[in-house]
Amino acid sequence: LPDSLGCLSILQQLDVYDNRITGTIPRFLGNLSIMEYLDLNVNMLSGTLPEEIGGLSLLSIFHLDDNHLSGTIPESWGNLTQLQYFYLNKNHVHGSIPNSIGNLIL
Secondary structure, three states, X not given: OOHHHHHOOOOOEEEOOOOOOEEOOOHHHHHXXXXXXXXXXXXXXXXXXXXXXXXXXXXXXXXXXXXXXXXXXXXXXXXXXXXXXEEOOOOEXXXXXXXXXXXXXX
């Protein structure tokens, strides 16, 4: 994903489903503060899950399934208090679910 996406401060939805995108999840996505819908599933993304995503306080739908992501779920993702749907299956994520995720229970 190009760095120029980070300049789209009013971007509310990003859907790049099934595009064979490689690389890591860009940290600049955490700066898109009014993002509500983020679909990165069925790509070839790798690396760890960035802490910065926890800054997307309006995010309600988040698809990351069917990539090559690894590591653990960051504690900061407990700040995603508007999250209604979160898909992370078919990745290589491991470890415990952070206690902060309990903040997401409505």
